[in-house]
Each structure stands twice: as C-alpha cells, then as structure tokens.
Amino acid sequence: MSGPQGGPHVLLYGDATCPRCQQAVLRLRAAPVRLEWRHLVLRARGPRPRALAGALEAAGRQGAFWPVLDALVAEPGRTEDPDLWALARRLGLDVQRFDADRRDEATTARIAADLADGLRAGATGTPAILVGGGPVDHGVPDDAWVAALLDRHRGA
Known part of the structure; x- marks a missing residue:
C-alpha cells in the first residue's frame, strides 16, 4: 500500500496500460489516502497488460512495486521487455530474478486472483475503485471525489 497510515483505504483495480x-494513480498517489493496487487484466486488452502486471508483481517481490508503477505511469510508451529490464536495472533490482518472477506460476495465480476478486466486487472495466467495501466507482477521481472521501473518513 501507498500513502499515509491514517488515510482512508482506497482499492484500485487497474491495468497499467x-x-x-x-x-x-496520479490523482490518488497525490491524495492523503492509503492506496492499494490490484490487477484487473482483461483478455480483450491483449497481452501487454498481463506482462506489465507480471512486472509489477516481480518488482513488488523486491520492494519496488510503487517505483515501477510510478515509472509506467510517467512513461506509458516505455513498456516493452527491454524497457522493463532497463527500469529494473535503474531501480537496482536483480534483473534475472525480476524476469523469472514476472513469468512464474505464483505471479500468474496472483494476477488471476485479483481479476476474479475484482469481478466479484462488481468491476466491469478499469479503473475500478472501491472504498470501504462500498460499490465500485468506475472513473478517474477528481478533486471533489477526493474531498468527499476525506470528509467521510473524518466523520467515520
């Protein structure tokens, strides 16, 4: 998770592409919320979302989930394998481990479990945002959405 300990928990089901x-991600990372990411990788979007989800999981095993997601968001055109290897090197990750981890069975199972959980929660597309077990909100949160969330959190 990312964000301040006391902030409201926001669960974002997404696709890095x-x-x-x-x-x-940009909006919520800038807000005082505890952001949790889960993968909602739909087959219709092609193979690249799954590859990036695997890269995020592999980076997470080396403590670099958020730096990799931040980099993918900052440079959305740099998502091919050589870009991912260069990013892993730049972040000081073990590139061989990163590459093996992003393709292994545990990673595949995690991505599939996230998808199943998201669909059960009512996610029908990305982004799908859940707060406090409430209904799924599809869309990019704006300033008013974040302010209302913080007001509800303070009143809880």
Missing part, C-alpha cells in the same frame, strides 16, 4: 488508470 489503461490511460484512465494512469490518471487515477
């Missing part, structure tokens, strides 16, 4: 998810 989705421009709206990228905007949601």
Whole structure:
C-alpha cells in the first residue's frame, strides 16, 4: 500500500496500460489516502497488460512495486521487455530474478486472483475503485471525489 497510515483505504483495480488508470494513480498517489493496487487484466486488452502486471508483481517481490508503477505511469510508451529490464536495472533490482518472477506460476495465480476478486466486487472495466467495501466507482477521481472521501473518513 501507498500513502499515509491514517488515510482512508482506497482499492484500485487497474491495468497499467489503461490511460484512465494512469490518471487515477496520479490523482490518488497525490491524495492523503492509503492506496492499494490490484490487477484487473482483461483478455480483450491483449497481452501487454498481463506482462506489465507480471512486472509489477516481480518488482513488488523486491520492494519496488510503487517505483515501477510510478515509472509506467510517467512513461506509458516505455513498456516493452527491454524497457522493463532497463527500469529494473535503474531501480537496482536483480534483473534475472525480476524476469523469472514476472513469468512464474505464483505471479500468474496472483494476477488471476485479483481479476476474479475484482469481478466479484462488481468491476466491469478499469479503473475500478472501491472504498470501504462500498460499490465500485468506475472513473478517474477528481478533486471533489477526493474531498468527499476525506470528509467521510473524518466523520467515520
């Protein structure tokens, strides 16, 4: 998770290739919320979202989930394998481990479990945002959305 300990918990089901998810990550990373990311990788979007989800999981095993997601959001055109290897090197990750981890069975199972959880929660597309077990909100949170969330959190 990312963000201040006392902030409201926001669960974002996303796809690192989705421009709206990228905007949601930027907005929520700047807000005083505890952001949790889960993968909502839909087959219709092609193979690259799955590859990036694997890269995020592999980076997370080396403590670099958020730096990799931040980099993917900052440079959405740099998502091919050589870009990912260069990013892993730049972040000081063990590149061989990173590459093996992003393709292993545990990673595949995690991505599939996230998808199943998201669909059960009511996610039908990305981004899908859940707060406090409430209904799924599809869309990029704006300033009013964040302010209302913080007001509800303070009143809880």
